[in-house]
Amino acid sequence: MTTDTTATSDCAAPRRGRPRSEAAEQAIFAAVEELMAGGTSLPELTIEGIAAAAGVGKATIYRRWPNKEALLVDMVSRLEEPLPSATGSVRGDLVAMIEYMRLRGLAKRSRWVLKAALGQMHSSPELHAAYRERVIKPRRQAARELVRRGIEEGELRSDLDEDLVGDLLVGPILARSVLWDDSDLEDPALAVKMVDALLQGLGGPAARG
Amino acid sequence: MTTDTTATSDCAAPRRGRPRSEAAEQAIFAAVEELMAGGTSLPELTIEGIAAAAGVGKATIYRRWPNKEALLVDMVSRLEEPLPSATGSVRGDLVAMIEYMRLRGLAKRSRWVLKAALGQMHSSPELHAAYRERVIKPRRQAARELVRRGIEEGELRSDLDEDLVGDLLVGPILARSVLWDDSDLEDPALAVKMVDALLQGLGGPAARG
Amino acid sequence: MTTDTTATSDCAAPRRGRPRSEAAEQAIFAAVEELMAGGTSLPELTIEGIAAAAGVGKATIYRRWPNKEALLVDMVSRLEEPLPSATGSVRGDLVAMIEYMRLRGLAKRSRWVLKAALGQMHSSPELHAAYRERVIKPRRQAARELVRRGIEEGELRSDLDEDLVGDLLVGPILARSVLWDDSDLEDPALAVKMVDALLQGLGGPAARG
Amino acid sequence: MTTDTTATSDCAAPRRGRPRSEAAEQAIFAAVEELMAGGTSLPELTIEGIAAAAGVGKATIYRRWPNKEALLVDMVSRLEEPLPSATGSVRGDLVAMIEYMRLRGLAKRSRWVLKAALGQMHSSPELHAAYRERVIKPRRQAARELVRRGIEEGELRSDLDEDLVGDLLVGPILARSVLWDDSDLEDPALAVKMVDALLQGLGGPAARG
DNA sequence: TACTAATCGAGACGGTACGTCAAGTCTTTAA
DNA sequence: TTAAAGACTTGACGTACCGTCTCGATTAGTA
DSSP: OOOOGGGSTTOOSOOOSSOOOHHHHHHHHHHHHHHHHTTOOTTTOOHHHHHHHHTOOHHHHHTTOSSHHHHHHHHHHHTOOOOOOSSSOHHHHHHHHHHHHHHHHHOHHHHHHHHHHHHHTTSOHHHHHHHIIIIIHHHHHHHHHHHHHHHHTTSBOSSSOHHHHHHHHHHHHHIIIIISOGGGGOOTTHHHHHHHHHHHOSBOHHHHO | OOOOGGGSTTOOSOOOSSOOOHHHHHHHHHHHHHHHHTTOOTTTOOHHHHHHHHTOOHHHHHTTOSSHHHHHHHHHHHTOOOOOOSSSOHHHHHHHHHHHHHHHHHOHHHHHHHHHHHHHTTSOHHHHHHHIIIIIHHHHHHHHHHHHHHHHTTSBOSSSOHHHHHHHHHHHHHIIIIISOGGGGOOTTHHHHHHHHHHHOSBOHHHHO | OOOOGGGSTTOOSOOOSSOOOHHHHHHHHHHHHHHHHTTOOTTTOOHHHHHHHHTOOHHHHHTTOSSHHHHHHHHHHHSOOOOOOSSSOHHHHHHHHHHHHHHHHHOHHHHHHHHHHHHHTTSOHHHHHHHIIIIIHHHHHHHHHHHHHHHHTTSBOSSSOHHHHHHHHHHHHHIIIIISOGGGGOOTTHHHHHHHHHHHOSBOHHHHO | OOOOGGGSTTOOSOOOSSOOOHHHHHHHHHHHHHHHHTTOOTTTOOHHHHHHHHTOOHHHHHTTOSSHHHHHHHHHHHTOOOOOOSSSOHHHHHHHHHHHHHHHHHOHHHHHHHHHHHHHTTSOHHHHHHHIIIIIHHHHHHHHHHHHHHHHTTSBOSSSOHHHHHHHHHHHHHIIIIISOGGGGOOTTHHHHHHHHHHHOSBOHHHHO
């Protein structure tokens, strides 16, 4: 999302003029964090306020991001650590993934920026796309690969669409963390319960015949 | 959400002065629909623009709703038809509920207003609450009752938390309709596939062994 | 210069909406006076500063004048009292006119606004024209009529172009009051000296011979 | 006005480092001329624009002049050729001086820079002073000396203040060239008419008794 | 031949003001 | 009393310049 042309590290052309200040960039990120932590709601979060809090000129912000939303999406994608994965059994990995999402949903720091980007992402198509490309897609991709491994190893049914299975696993925790209430995430055993329920099926005696 | 004092029809005191124009109210709703249909993004949708499009004074809007978000939430709750339910088997009802959500997610008319309210709902706590009270809660309630019935009739497992089962059923379709892409909703058999997969479980031979 | 549509008092159509606040207008004028009196130079005189000093929104200023220059030209034309004239002899009237200009040039209140408009008037052709139409032309017109009367009554030579004579009379005092220094205007007898020197001619014995 | 420390040619200390580029200086002057010729109004004439048009860094301009006004005043004083003078009779010299001013007022190249400096000179006292010192004073000085010579040679009256006489001669042409319209300068015989009218006096038969 | 130092172009920096837009409120006349 | 209209104060928007400050690269004189 960054407009910074130096981002492409393999840039051969010698950059001219004064280089962008890394300090300014960090100050901006820090100011956003601080403001949001201080109870500023999203529409109240203005470029002018960010600039003032960061001790930075407005132009310094606009030079990097075209608008508030782009800044937020950029922050989202920066705070994405790689998903934890690839250790024990497929079931264990699924639990780990969902537990990771649960904790992310609980963490104040990532909560607002996640919801922010989600809420504002409908403003412009390109931001919507960016958000999906940066945040949504990697998660679904990771889930899908996990599902594929599960099918290969016989831990998951092979007669279902991989994408569908992925969404059945990831959808509920996402709904709870983004759409619904924080209190729905507090059970530490939630991930285990979810995965196990999904693996074993919800059907009762009548359905199981 | 409406501030309209005439809404309480059992108002004994004879209202004095010029009565509120029902035409104005309809014009406002129509203007919002029209503007959103015309490609206006949500931040671009201004009270001023709505008033102009509706041929109405701004005060006429503010007299009814305190702000833009309240107007939108009001529109959301007005377009909510009762969930279809209570006919055949529990499995059939679950499929019907999810199918209903799928079609709602596909319908252009409800899409934007749903996403709108979702996106803006983080602005103020009271709107957040209103949206949850009006839209989220009834759905989860309906799902929970369906689950309870399923458990009673033996179609669903009885050893699981009702809320958890509800979210496992509703989460995936919500994620697909709100968070992800429209293209993920196009399969007409989606609801059946989802419900059946959930009922039978995702576990393969290794898990089932 | 005023954009105010109510300015044309013979407007038959009944004006709708809230009328412009006369108080706001006066506050703006007062603020400009005060700021300039307080040593604010012309480029330092900003719309933002005026609005703040007047306790008025910027839009309230822009609703009336398109820019700072138009506001100033409007102020110029408003502080123009009618030129004093038409009493005693033509010589007496000429002295009165020049004395009037001398005092105007000395008066702090009119000095800055005169110079301001003069200096900025080259920005845009239309303001230039407005300034000429409102300020310059009436003065030259008054001078020309005085000259015509002088010619009729035999107090001025009849073989010269009226405009030329007018400029010979008015030019020096204008140059002193606008282009040059304030100290050049301090002699109370200046007007008499100027008029008499001009009437009698500058030529010495050699020229007169 | 130039800040250039190399300007003082008698500088003993051997300058070190790369010397200032004469080419850059010329490019700046040329860019200003070109921009003004291209219809750029004075407030539109920015340092940034000049630098871009000249293909020069902003600092290269600021290294030479502290601000836009200083640059303009410097340009004014550079385009000042010595006043033509000191030949024939005093009357002839007066005509020559006024004719010179008339042509200067008509010349496009000097017009804008003259008006520019005039208009902006009220910004800061020091620039005002500089303009007066560089442009106004030499003219008045030249006029005054001409007047003194005229008095000595008997061509001008000896009973009048020299400064007053100077201003009576110079004021009208200045007013026409700076304050008023270009069309007032078009008569080729203007200088002769002015000087003769002033020398002979404007008084008619009644005044002349 | 290297070193030193001021210059060059470019462009980012923290600011200020611009002129626009919308927010939510208030004040008109008309129904 | 409500309606439409439109002015009110407030404040953020995104842009343009201000005058200052790095950058890497020149371009002299000095060593």
